[in-house]
Amino acid sequence: MAPHRLLPLAFAFAACAAGAETSPYYLGVAQSLTHDSNLLRTRDGEAPPDGRSRSDTVSNTSLVAGIDQPISRQRLHGSATVSATRYRDNDDFDGTTYALDLGLDWETAGRLSGELSTQAARTLRQDVRTAEGDALSQANYENSRQADFVARLGSVTPLTFELGAGVKAVDYSADSMAFREYRQRHALAGLRWRPGGSTSFGLGVRRTHSEYPHLFAGLLADPEDRRDRDAVDFSIGWAPGGSSSLDLRLSRARTRHEVLDYRDFSATSGALVWKWDPGGRTRMDLRLARDEGQDSEVQTSVFSRTTDSLRLQVQHELTGKVALDARVLLFRRTLRGSPLAIDVAEGRDSGSHVGLGARWQATRGLTLACDASRERRGSNSDARLSSAYHATVLGCSAQLVLQ
Template structure:
């Protein structure tokens, strides 16, 4: 039997694609690919073929390594296995994600990734609930930020241990504590100074009425370290951060739902006070079911050191995206994405005048169509166009990625 499919992200947005979640395939509705809730085990095999016309995200007229080819064909083969079952009031879940990415022209860039998740949503008695989760994921570092002549792929490995406990002193109200340990490391020598560790305790107050809506007031205290970095006039090796957030998921109407957080962040660096940050931070997502066949998702965020940006955590990111979906039939869906993103790298603190401050603006457009000839088989075709302008001309680029893919589940 032959299977064809796709990893969950395109090179245009994250390097070459990776199976972080096989339910979020490019151009495929997550709802359409949802696993059968009656099955504790679900398996997915996928394969995609992509063409990238600017593999190294270079400015117009610039070729890799002086005279190299700008485009390449990419194959992404992935396998995912999931376990999810409820035993009485306890939920146990686990997943494994494996992927192999191969390049036609730049075979030295070939790489594989491994991801895993293991978790326990627990409940004891009538008052205590919580979560314990261990997670590891890997992905290729975005080449739009990874400026190097190296013929290798930099792999970012991220590990998270997350523990939470809530005490429900009232059916609608709970007080909670939590702790997160996070570590991020890179495979290449040039990126070792970006290796990062964080310890994040948290306290919370949660309101959850019988309607199913939920809102929490959370205070987070982050101790961040760069263990392989030496503090200097333009780099710091650690910081402390305090976040006060209102986090929630609230159904506004029968067809509209708002989720995310709104908060205030204060970050203080250990040595470079000029890079200290304080201000509003937020990530809000609005899901609107316009009709039975048309949905619209709108997302707005302002964050410092958003992990998916894969850059130094002094970056302040602002972004807005719109994602419409039209499903004319139960087997066919069309999806679009329009995103504008601005990143402020916080510049040079003024001690090295030769360093140009950097602000980037990136626009991404994607259109995809998916078809499910069988309940277990999904096919998709997508095209993604991205463009970036920057204070540093060498960091500007235009890129187009076309992908043909499919996924088989069993």
């Protein structure tokens, strides 16, 4: 997802935090203007499709709203962003996008607690390609829906039991992207032990079932593929001091496919997260991870096997109203699949995302911000799975919120 599509959501989050100080509700408008040097993520050395401009200037006009309301022992929270997007050159991409989320943190008079959440989003996705590796010639919207439920027993005791479940669905408006659509559901069970002090341990199991209803459309008699992933997760949380915390997760998982079982594999994944907040003007987050399949924060495809990533984000408040944000993401992916169901393709690629942003809280309700980012992906050893590209995105936004 291109960064300019995230700006309104980032502002909505900032507005929610500000609004929570005075009122449980907020309502506002936002305007962003962004230039993207490679809107379609066209391959290096490749011309854009006929009639298309490689670069474009994009205008987003958004309505934002949110709520953060305690209700007895419960807390209802949510946000909504609806944007009208206009493109200067590729104007047939003009359309409406949105991002909605609603959650309920609940607690009983006993030792039961948990969360219920749901999200829905519609986003323009021109940065993906067809199964044949061709750039898209039409507007392509990604529609995603997700719901999750978690219940805990013993949240105020040293030992906590947890049960959870969730569902997710992703669809695309372009027919040529149907092979990427999927349905997913998962269930989990685990326990967490806090022996005292600043240390906690967790152990859990998770099962994820994914269905790709059109993965092999036009290639096999039955176009659907199904995938099951069983995982055991172990985690440690440690806060050695008031200014920093460490979280470690290790997972051992086995993935099995119903069709083309050459894609079956077992792997170990995990993540190490360090957060540093000394209570002053600077905060830092560092994450080192190996993720499997489509679980990575890096955009992946149905053929992604593992993704190694290193992410660093630093936030610094110059004054009470001006803040800077710097971020770096480095990644390396292993992909294995058969885009045309003919033979097996396997390869690696790597890339990076670098960004720098500034935000000015002009008044309690008015926020101005600018952001610059550079995105790069190197060539894959098998070009059928991915290709090299680079893009630069520059943008500025303003948001006015009533509380």
